[in-house]
Amino acid sequence: MDPKLKRMASSVLTVLLLLEGGMFSSSSPPSSGVLENIFQHIDLHQNEFIQSLKEWVGIESDSVQPLPHLRQEIFKMMDIAADKLRHLGATVDSIDMGYQQLPNGQNLPIPPVLLAELGNDPKKPTVCIYGHLDVQPAKKEDGWLTDPFSLIEVDGKLYGRGTTDNKGPVLAWINAVAAFKALNQDIPVNIKFIIEGMEEAGSISLDELIKREKERFFSSVDYIVISDNLWISKTKPALTYGTRGNIYFTVEVKCRDQDFHSGTFGGILNEPMADLVSLLGSLVDSSGHILIPGIYDNVAPLSEEEKRMYEAIDLNMEEYQNSSQVKKFLFDTKEEILMHLWRYPSLSIHGIEGAFDEPGAKTVIPSQVIGKFSIRLVPHMNISVVETQVKKHLEDIFSQRNSPTN
Ligand SMILES: [Zn+2]
Known part of the structure; x- marks a missing residue:
């Protein structure tokens, strides 16, 4: 239940940072004037972005409880996302994923994985964005202060199941691309999306699909971006470049x-x-x-240089401790905590x-x-x-x- 707006804004920022970054060998990143226009466009369309998020959060796309009516909700969610991607001008393949066998012998259909492509200029690098549109179960009785399947604003923050994990970030990427399109700006990378609906249930059958698509969909991919991770502070966006x-x-x-x-x-x-x-x-x-x-x-082994990098990371221990609701961790300093996490x-x-x-x-x-x-x-x-x-x-x-x- 993290503040959604910040996360959305940050994901847009992540896209832009990437677009600005040093990954362009033959195409150039947008100029600061272009970025200025894009930021303005994002500000102007904030309400529309929130409206889409509201629609997405309202869909109970719970993949954890193996119930037919919930499974239908994930299918609906994937359809809406496919439409949105097509609207961007992407070609979208909706891949049939077969069935999930339940312990009671029943079979439930697995929602499709979306493979989408936007641009195939061989001179540009290709960035593939991963996201998932299923969520964990949520009930008001679990301690939610608001209805988990309605996007509700409290103190300038948006609450609802899936806002940060992971519907908001997926939408943020789509919105970032849409902003370039709306302003008729050339996107300096080719973009691909892989979006699934079973992540919270263990990404059933996704690994087979990825292996199958190695020589086709993924053959041109230079970078994979996953916006399905955490910030370590509430105020500073984080770019995760590795996980354990x-x-x-x-x-x-x-x-x-x-x-x-x-x-x-x-x-x-x-x-x-x-x-x-x-x-x-x-x-x-x-x-x-x-x-x-x-x-x-x-x-x-820990090098001096690496040690110094940890010292420079901004993490407020008191805030971290309070938001974790843990009385005492095994370690007292920021550096020790982060090293043992990372x-x-x-x-x-x-x-x-x-x-x-x-x-x-x-x-x-x-x-x-x-x-x-x-x-x-x-x-x-x-x-x-x-x-x-x-x-x-x-x-x-x-x-x-x-x-x-x-
Ligand atoms: Zn997630």
Whole structure:
């Protein structure tokens, strides 16, 4: 629920910064006079931009709940976006993505991915913009102060599900291009869009489409821009040029097929949950340091130059702490916080399948549990090396417990 207007303005700015930047080998960036006109055009048309955002936010394009009526809303959303892109003069391919198989055997259609192209001048670089138009579920009861599916202005800020993630930024890109078009200004880059409607549900089937289009749609792409990220402060726009990777693990401990009762078996078993808790507890210490041997070996060493870059970053710790609603972080300084978010690996424990997680007391001993954790990867960690290190560490810890579970 971030202030929308600022984010929209910033995304437009991002486009313009890119257009101004040093990426043009054979075509020149717009002059400052042109940019002046464009900024003026944006100011004059602000109400129209907000009106479009209002229409988009009003569509409950929730991809997380697998319900047919919500899925239809995403289809509607993708249709409206395709029309808007065509209106820009882009050629739009609406790619059929097949079906999502649900655990109950039901099939739900996956909304199309839009592949759009505007301009194909071989002398210009090609920028591809990624965005998604589906959203997470939202209900007033979740703590929203306004109806999540109406765009509502409070204190000069616009609130509504999807305003920043990610309908607003997609619209901002479209509006930026439209501003160039409206003023009859040559756009110094070829533009492509890839827009999906299943991001919040794990971008189902998107990777296959991208691989399929490698030699066609993506063959001419020089730059990919993703406006689906965070600002670190509320006042300064951020340009993200890299993110950490992620490797996800599950670890299963099993004794037998049926659960036990603590009255009849408690005290004579190596309980799977106890084994799993000790495995999970061996991964990271209370200062956030990962305890898997060798895990930091390949992490790029911190240079003096890099250190100085962190000192120059504008982050108000008090504001950051308040907006995060966390009493105390593992680190006190801005530099340490940012480095541990950006340039060091981290390990997070996410959940236990098979655990008794409902309220109240129950005397069951789960016979089989699956722990879930993930590691955020940084340069120059190697995914298969990390996998081997994690496996070896868990096996070592498990063998120390001398447990007959497996
Ligand atoms: Zn997003």
